[in-house]
Amino acid sequence: MPMKPLEHDHRYGELDQVIRAYLGQRADDVDDKPSAALLSYLRHTWHTRPTALAVAEQQLREYARNPPGRLRLRLGEFYPIPDVGLAESEIQAWLLLLADHIKHSVEAGEVPPPGTPATHWEWHARFPELAQLLGGWFSQDMPEEFSDHDAALRDYAETTEPQLTSRLVGELHELLALDLDETDYVLAVAELGMEVDPPEPYSASGWLALAADRLGGFPTGHGPSGSAESGGAPA
Incomplete structure (x- = not known):
């Protein structure tokens, strides 16, 4: 049966954030240089949720070491890695490389300086x-x-x-x-x-x-009863 949201986030929530950072970007990470997508993830996460980096590193390694079979993916029991432009045979090594880059960034204290968002994911995250x-x-x-x-x-x-x-x-x-x-x-x-x-x-x-x-000047968030209404896009 498909995973419940809490289980998904516990096992794959931060891995999902890393993968989403590659939306529209190339997965061209190499041993001595993270991709633009991973740099965007590192920059935003260092300056907003630095403790999440350790979670990301752990979840990437766990997924790479225990890749799902086709049946478990079809049943919704595992997080399906979206298409990032790599062959299926390359995904495991790529995930481990991402984990290595994140680990190095944390252990060496290499914090990308604040700057203009560089990817679609970073614009929306920021x-x-x-x-x-x-x-x-x-x-x-x-x-x-x-x-x-x-x-x-x-x-x-x-x-x-x-x-x-x-x-x-x-x-x-x-x-x-x-x-x-x-x-x-x-x-x-x-x-x-x-x-x-x-x-x-x-x-x-x-x-x-x-x-x-x-x-800053409009009246905000109060309907006829005086209670605040939740936000959301118009229908």
């Missing part, structure tokens, strides 16, 4: 609430659902827990503090799910600054 806003309220359907960008922002503020709105404002300021080139801000909001252009006459960074200001 700015989760901003990804929720841009992917949920500013998808290509936004013009059909809202009269303008301000109306979408107001809907987010009115239907989302105030604590999450405050977290979002912090993420907006953090993104602006990266001081990227304007073309990089365009790429950043696209990575985070925005599928419509900023309103005229704003650039991407200008609109992000405006959104932070607007969300």
